[in-house]
Amino acid sequence: MQSEQLPSLTYYTAKIIIPLVQTMILIIISPLLAGIIKKVKAAFQFRRGPSIFQPYYDLSKYFKKEVILSDVASWIFTSTPYVVLASVITTALLMPSISYSYAFSGFGDIIVIIYLMALARFFMALAALDTASAFGGMASSREMMISSIAEPAMILCFISIAISHNSTNLSNIMSAIAQGENFFFTTTNLFILFGLFLIVIAETGRIPFDNPATHLELTMVHEGMILEYSGRYLAMMTLASYIKQAVLFTLIVNIFFPYGMMMTTTISAFILSTFYFIVKLSVFSIFVGIFESSLAKSRLFQIPDLAGISFVLALTSIIINVIK
Numbered sequence: 001m002q003s004e005q006l007p008s009l010t011y012y013t014a015k016i017i018i019p020l021v022q023t024m025i026l027i028i029i030s031p032l033l034a035g036i037i038k039k040v041k042a043a044f045q046f047r048r049g050p051s052i053f054q055p056y057y058d059l060s061k062y063f064k065k066e067v068i069l070s071d072v073a074s075w076i077f078t079s080t081p082y083v084v085l086a087s088v089i090t091t092a093l094l095m096p097s098i099s100y101s102y103a104f105s106g107f108g109d110i111i112v113i114i115y116l117m118a119l120a121r122f123f124m125a126l127a128a129l130d131t132a133s134a135f136g137g138m139a140s141s142r143e144m145m146i147s148s149i150a151e152p153a154m155i156l157c158f159i160s161i162a163i164s165h166n167s168t169n170l171s172n173i174m175s176a177i178a179q180g181e182n183f184f185f186t187t188t189n190l191f192i193l194f195g196l197f198l199i200v201i202a203e204t205g206r207i208p209f210d211n212p213a214t215h216l217e218l219t220m221v222h223e224g225m226i227l228e229y230s231g232r233y234l235a236m237m238t239l240a241s242y243i244k245q246a247v248l249f250t251l252i253v254n255i256f257f258p259y260g261m262m263m264t265t266t267i268s269a270f271i272l273s274t275f276y277f278i279v280k281l282s283v284f285s286i287f288v289g290i291f292e293s294s295l296a297k298s299r300l301f302q303i304p305d306l307a308g309i310s311f312v313l314a315l316t317s318i319i320i321n322v323i324k
Contacts, residue, residue: 015101018262018265019099020093021270023092023097025098025277026097026243026246027092027239027246029281030243030246031055031056031059032053032055032056032282033245033246033285034055034245035052035053035054035055035056036052036286036289037286037289038054039052039289040285040286041293044289044290044293045293055238055242059235062230062232062235063231063232063235065230065231065232066231067230067233068230070132070133070228072130073131074130076126076127077130079123080123080126080127081229081236081237081240083120083123085239085243087116087120087240088116089243090116091113091116091117091243091244094116095108095170095247095250095251095254096108096170096171098262098270098274099262100261106169108169108170109169110162110168110169110170113247113251114154114155114158118147118151120240124140124143124226125140125143125144125225127228128140128227128228135227136227136228139220139222139224139227142221142224142300143222143225146202146209146303146307147203149303149304149307149308149311150203152311153195153307153310154196154199154203154310156311156315157195157196157199160188160317160318160321161173163318163321164188165177170251174255174258174261175258177255177256178259187320188317188320189317191313191316192317193252193256194310194313195310195317196251196255196314197252198306198307198309199310200248200249200251201288201291202303204241204245207292207296207297208295209221209306210222210297226238249281249285249288250277252284253280253284254280257280259276260272260273261273261276
């Protein structure tokens with residue numbers, strides 16, 4: 001009886017271990033993606049630039065620094081880093097990155113992912129207002145304005161994808177796409193890809209929506225919301241932004257290029273799928289760095305026009321899916 005139960009035990013153990021390991025991999029490589037983007041941008045500016053491992057050094061430095069709190073900061077300010085980090089780690093746990101099938105794949109729904117990201121954004125905006133900083137309030141209002149435009153476009157993109165595959169579950173969508181033929185070379189999917197790409201750029205606070213490298217108080221958005229943080233709190237907020245960026249990159253890469261993902265529960269398949277996953281994210285990060293280097297930051301009143309492009313593309317793809 002024991003020999004008959006061993007394969008089943010191994011299978012279910014792998015189902016639990018896989019999401020934990022792939023989440024750890026996603027968290028570990030998330031600062032690397034930010035380093036790759038910075039290196040590409042430096043190359044386009046004919047600079048040597050920092051090492052691609054510089055974000056790891058920065059996080060280590062932040063964790064060693066002393067925490068300095070504002071006199072007017074409440075529990076909201078001190079609890080926000082934990083809430084934000086927990087939200088993005090949960091999102092990474094539910095995101096199919098290396099394997100389609102795992103213990104938590106049933107919870108990896110598009111709607112859940114959107115709400116987890118909205119929860120993190122909500123607490124960040126509250127924390128920026130909590131210290132009574134004029135720059136924090138300005139940055140949080142800008143963030144809410146951008147998100148109020150970007151989130152509907154993101155939802156429409158996911159609705160179009162859900163209509164095409166009759167599911168809002170990411171594992172089901174990615175596995176269906178990988179088993180299909182000529183998925184990428186359709187007008188509808190090209191619309192969704194371009195629209196979702198613009199939304200990911202907006203959600204990660206990159207050019208032309210925001211400039212993550214700037215510290216000019218009158219132009220920054222994300223940096224303005226974490227301006228009052230220091231020490232381990234700053235490290236947690238920075239790490240959360242890296243993980244969120246990696247999750248969104250994974251979302252695009254594995255929806256539109258889900259090939260090379262793990263199909264069998266073997267160690268060799270896991271290693272090979274991990275290699276493909278890291279390569280896909282690295283290539284996409286290089287593309288983001290090139291895209292960012294080709295544009296300038298847009299003015300605040302031009303941002304709705306950029307987000308509107310994603311909205312129109314997503315709406316057009318839905319209409320095409322409904323008509324056909």
